[in-house]
Amino acid sequence: MSRVPLKNIKGVIPALVTCFDKNDDYDEGRQRKVTSYLIDRGVHGLYLTGSTGEGFLMTPDERKKVVEDVIDEVKGRVPVIVHVGAIGTKISIDLAKHAEKSGADAISSVPPFYWKFSEPQMFNYYRDISGAVGIPMVVYNIALAGAVGFNFIKTLATIEGVQGIKYTLTSKFEIMRIKEEIGRDFVVYSGADEMAMTGLSFGADGIIGSFYNMIPEPFLDIYKAIQAGDLKTAQEKQRIANAIILYTLDRGFQVGIKAGMNWMGVDAGYCREPFGRFDRETEERYHAEFRQLKAKLGVKGIPFLDKL
Ligand code: MN9
Numbered sequence: 001m002s003r004v005p006l007k008n009i010k011g012v013i014p015a016l017v018t019c020f021d022k023n024d025d026y027d028e029g030r031q032r033k034v035t036s037y038l039i040d041r042g043v044h045g046l047y048l049t050g051s052t053g054e055g056f057l058m059t060p061d062e063r064k065k066v067v068e069d070v071i072d073e074v075k076g077r078v079p080v081i082v083h084v085g086a087i088g089t090k091i092s093i094d095l096a097k098h099a100e101k102s103g104a105d106a107i108s109s110v111p112p113f114y115w116k117f118s119e120p121q122m123f124n125y126y127r128d129i130s131g132a133v134g135i136p137m138v139v140y141n142i143a144l145a146g147a148v149g150f151n152f153i154k155t156l157a158t159i160e161g162v163q164g165i166k167y168t169l170t171s172k173f174e175i176m177r178i179k180e181e182i183g184r185d186f187v188v189y190s191g192a193d194e195m196a197m198t199g200l201s202f203g204a205d206g207i208i209g210s211f212y213n214m215i216p217e218p219f220l221d222i223y224k225a226i227q228a229g230d231l232k233t234a235q236e237k238q239r240i241a242n243a244i245i246l247y248t249l250d251r252g253f254q255v256g257i258k259a260g261m262n263w264m265g266v267d268a269g270y271c272r273e274p275f276g277r278f279d280r281e282t283e284e285r286y287h288a289e290f291r292q293l294k295a296k297l298g299v300k301g302i303p304f305l306d307k308l
Contacts, residue, residue: 004079004105006136006163006187010205011044012219013081013189014212015052017258018066019269026062028069030269034213035073037266041216043078044206046070047108047166050083051144052210054254057272060091064098071103081138081208085109085145089125093132100133108138108166110145119152123159130161137161142168142191150174157182166191166208167199175202193219194242197234200226210253211245213268214260215304240299247293251286252276259283263290264307 016038019030035046048070049055049063058066067082074080082099084107086092096107109129111122130137139156141147147169148156156162167175168191175188190199193209196219200207212219218237225234248256254271255278261268270277278286287308294305 002076003103003135006106006138007185007205009045009079009081009105009187011207012042012212012216012223013045013047013206013208014038014043014216015047015050015208015210016070017210017213017261017268018049018053018055018058018272019267020054020272021269024270024273026058026065027269028065030267031066031069032073034261034266034268035070038213038216039074039077042220043212043216045079045081046074047081047208048083048104050085050108050140050208051142052213052254052257053083054272054275055083055085057275060086060095063095064102067099067102067104079105081106081108083108083110083140084129085111085140087112087114089128092125092129096129096133100135104135106136106138106163107133108140110140110142111148113145116146119148119155122148122152123155126156126162127159130159133161136163138164138166138187138189140166140168140191142166150177153178154182157186163187164189164205167204168192168209170195172198172202175199175204179203194238194245196241197222197226197231197238201231201234210257211241211248214248214257214264215241215244215302217303240297240302240305243293243297244290244302244304247290251289252278256286259286260290260304263287264304 021027084095164187190204193211218241
């Protein structure tokens with residue numbers, strides 16, 4: 001099986017939503033459609049069953065099914081990173097081996113959480129998972145799971161197999177520091193969508209996040225603009241994207257992103273409980289509010305706004 005080396009996995013990578021039906025069951029049909037829809041829009045890769053993918057709300061078997069269906073649907077068109085994080089090493093190893101066997105290009109994991117594990121325990125977690133597979137590991141650093149500090153990132157980078165980090169913190173200067181002190185080859189994905197251009201201009205190789213499901217285009221433009229050194233364009237696209245992001249965050253972001261995708265023309269289904277769902281009136285009201293935002297912004301050429 002040919003795999004994409006981590007250093008070649010760059011650009012705009014949606015933390016893919018997982019689609020559930022109205023009975024709260026995983027929905028393969030919608031999942032396949034959403035997958036191909038995003039590839040057609042030009043995203044550069046996919047990150048599965050992470051926070052946005054509601055991975056922690058699924059059983060290991062359900063997570064495996066999502067991975068199999070998405071990789072089958074992708075058919076090698078873009079690289080795939082699978083989040084295998086769980087509180088226990090044994091479950092994560094099982095998910096990691098399954099991801100490798102299914103054809104994933106890389107795995108990723110938050111540190112084990114809930115019990116406030118010590119750094120040696122977290123180190124062993126990453127060592128044991130990485131040691132069980134032959135594909136690279138991307139550490140997922142996010143406050144929700146208890147963010148780890150720079151020195152510990154450096155320690156984790158000594159593990160064979162740990163080749164990168166998804167850095168979902170707002171301290172973006174650390175991205176530059178990681179590249180300086182760990183090495184240019186250590187792959188960094190910037191993870192706060194609101195600061196995508198900051199992360200990229202500080203040296204991140206790519207961006208992985210929730211909103212690339214709903215509004216990939218401005219971020220594809222930001223990625224291109226930063227590569228071309230065009231800060232002005234990047235800033236303008238980030239400004240518009242952030243207006244949309246902040247509006248969505250205020251209205252419940254997991255559910256809001258799926259509603260937004262629906263308005264874009266792809267049915268991403270429902271979120272899993274306890275996230276809840278919009279009733280018809282609420283969704284219609286939000287839709288109307290977004291049209292007001294569009295009028296206020298007064299811009300054209302952002303497909304999400306154009307379609308509202
Ligand atoms: O990195 C995402 N974080 C979470 C992933 O899911 C907690 C981000 O993409 C945020 O959802 C986004 C909105 O704040 O930046």
